[in-house]
Amino acid sequence: MNAIQSMIDALRDFRQREGEYILGSVRENEAAVIDMNAEEQLFEKGENRLGVSIADYRPYSPVTIEEKRMRGQPYNRVTLRDTGDFESSFYIRYLGDSFEITASDGKTDDLVRKYGKEIFGLNRDNLDELIRTYMLPFLREKLIETINDRK
Numbered sequence: 001m002n003a004i005q006s007m008i009d010a011l012r013d014f015r016q017r018e019g020e021y022i023l024g025s026v027r028e029n030e031a032a033v034i035d036m037n038a039e040e041q042l043f044e045k046g047e048n049r050l051g052v053s054i055a056d057y058r059p060y061s062p063v064t065i066e067e068k069r070m071r072g073q074p075y076n077r078v079t080l081r082d083t084g085d086f087e088s089s090f091y092i093r094y095l096g097d098s099f100e101i102t103a104s105d106g107k108t109d110d111l112v113r114k115y116g117k118e119i120f121g122l123n124r125d126n127l128d129e130l131i132r133t134y135m136l137p138f139l140r141e142k143l144i145e146t147i148n149d150r151k
Contacts, residue, residue: 010150014143019097025138026099030092032134036126037101038087042119046077049121054078057115080111080119 014021026033041047046054055078060068068075073082081087089105101120102108111119122130 006150007147010147013150014146017142017146018139021139021142022135023094023097023099024142025135026092026130027094028138029130029134033092033122033130034090034101036122036130037120038090040126041123042087043074043079043081046074046079047123048116048118049123050118051123052118054080054115054119078115080115086111 037049041049042054048054058078060075060078065075073079086103086105086107089103089108090101091104092099093102101122103120
């Protein structure tokens with residue numbers, strides 16, 4: 001087999017497994033993906049995956065603002081963090097060729113009803129970071145492995 005045909009075959013093999021590799025990069029970096037959603041978006045920015053302020057759906061009541069202030073917690077944005085139980089229950093569910101971020105805390109259904117299912121998932125900036133920082137290097141490594149396996 002000549003070198004060009006070998007390269008074509010390697011690329012074909014890679015393309016056939018591309019979805020598997022993408023999900024593999026997410027599995028390998030689950031903690032970072034969850035942190036992007038729970039910490040960076042929800043807590044630090046108070047935003048959902050659409051980049052919309054969670055307070056736009058339902059802002060904190062004056063009572064909640066006062067409670068947050070007294071506990072030294074942020075009250076200028078809806079963070080969905082009180083005790084930390086909700087965000088510590090975040091996990092990634094794999095659905096064949098895709099994935100979703102969700103939570104197992106008892107408040108999950110109530111929070112989704114109150115603020116929308118968009119509280120789960122990555123906004124455009126974090127999705128770009130996931131691709132650039134985690135997926136592309138992982139895919140590059142898998143492509144090199146595939147090519148080397150064909151030699």
